[in-house]
Amino acid sequence: MALNIQNTSLKISAGLSSQFPADPLPQIAFSGRSNVGKSSLINTLLGRKSLARVSSSPGKTITINFYDVDKKLYLVDLPGYGFAKRSPEDKRKWSALTDGYFTGNKNIDRLSLVLQLVDSRMGPTKDDEMMLEFLTASEIPFVVIATKADKLNATERKKNTQLITEHHLIKGNKVIFFSALKGEGKDEVWKTVLSYAKA
Numbered sequence: 367m368a369l370n371i372q373n374t375s376l377k378i379s380a381g382l383s384s385q386f387p388a389d390p391l392p393q394i395a396f397s398g399r400s401n402v403g404k405s406s407l408i409n410t411l412l413g414r415k416s417l418a419r420v421s422s423s424p425g426k427t428i429t430i431n432f433y434d435v436d437k438k439l440y441l442v443d444l445p446g447y448g449f450a451k452r453s454p455e456d457k458r459k460w461s462a463l464t465d466g467y468f469t470g471n472k473n474i475d476r477l478s479l480v481l482q483l484v485d486s487r488m489g490p491t492k493d494d495e496m497m498l499e500f501l502t503a504s505e506i507p508f509v510v511i512a513t514k515a516d517k518l519n520a521t522e523r524k525k526n527t528q529l530i531t532e533h534h535l536i537k538g539n540k541v542i543f544f545s546a547l548k549g550e551g552k553d554e555v556w557k558t559v560l561s562y563a564k565a
Contacts, residue, residue, distance in 0.1 A: 367560050371412050373436045379429040383466030386473070387432055392563040393440045393476050395467070397501075398483030399493050400446030403513035406546035407483065408433065408441055411555060418443060428459045430467055439563050442467075442477075448493035468504065479507050479562035481555070486512035486543060487522070489529045490536070498535040509540045509558055516545035 380386055396404045405418035412418075418431065431443040444467060445460050468474065480501055484490050490498065501508045512530055515523070523543075531541050540558065544551035 367438060367564055369438060369560075370436045374412050374414075374417065375434050376417065377432040377434040377440070379431050381429050381463065383463070383470040386430070386467070386471055387434075387440065388472060389440075390473060390476060391434075391438065391440050392478045393432075393442050393473065394478055394559050394563060395442040395444055395480045396483065397444050397480050397497055397508075398446060398511075398513075399448035399485075399491060402446065402483045402485055403544075403546060404443055404446065404483055407481075407511065407513065407544060407555070408443060410544075410546045410549065410552055411441070411559075428456060428463060430463060439559075440476075447497070448491060468500075468506075477506065479509060479559065481511050481559075482508045483511045483513050484530065486515045486526055486530070487517055489526060490533055495535055502535065507562060509542065510536050511551070511555065512541055512543045514545065515543040515550055516547045 377387055378385055396408065398404050408418040409415060412433070412435070417433070428445050430445065433441040433443070435441060444464055447460060447464070471477070482494070482497060482501065484494050498508070510530065518526060527543070530536060542551045542554050542558065544555065
């Protein structure tokens, strides 16, 4: 699949499952806790600075953003989870919307892959583990993106690579270390995305 990533636009910021696009395009979903770097990853992949908004207040917006890439693929930015300051009402909305994506999505069969982001400095949090358990139980293919890799020194990198790759919920799945600052992992993420989107 050849993509012109310059031909990318935000299709819709959906606050309700009824707003999800009906186009039968492959979907690649981005999942992770608030402030783990989902927007930075999307912007880096698309060669943009601010197509996906990098929020100074994590968890502020509860929408699912569908980015149309060359009318051939959707990059789907799921709302971040695990933000402590979020109100109970907002947490309920997050849960309902995200659950709606996986259970009430008319095109869930077009979901080719979930890119599950974890912070490379700490590995999977309890919230990440809940998401990984859900993806595994639902038999949804996922690849782990270990973000902010540039913040690790060589010793930390070696230790945390083992911590993440050997985690019982991740072992056997692909792990890609990524840095928005240095562009590390960008090509590998794209190669992985395209290989799943073709399926």
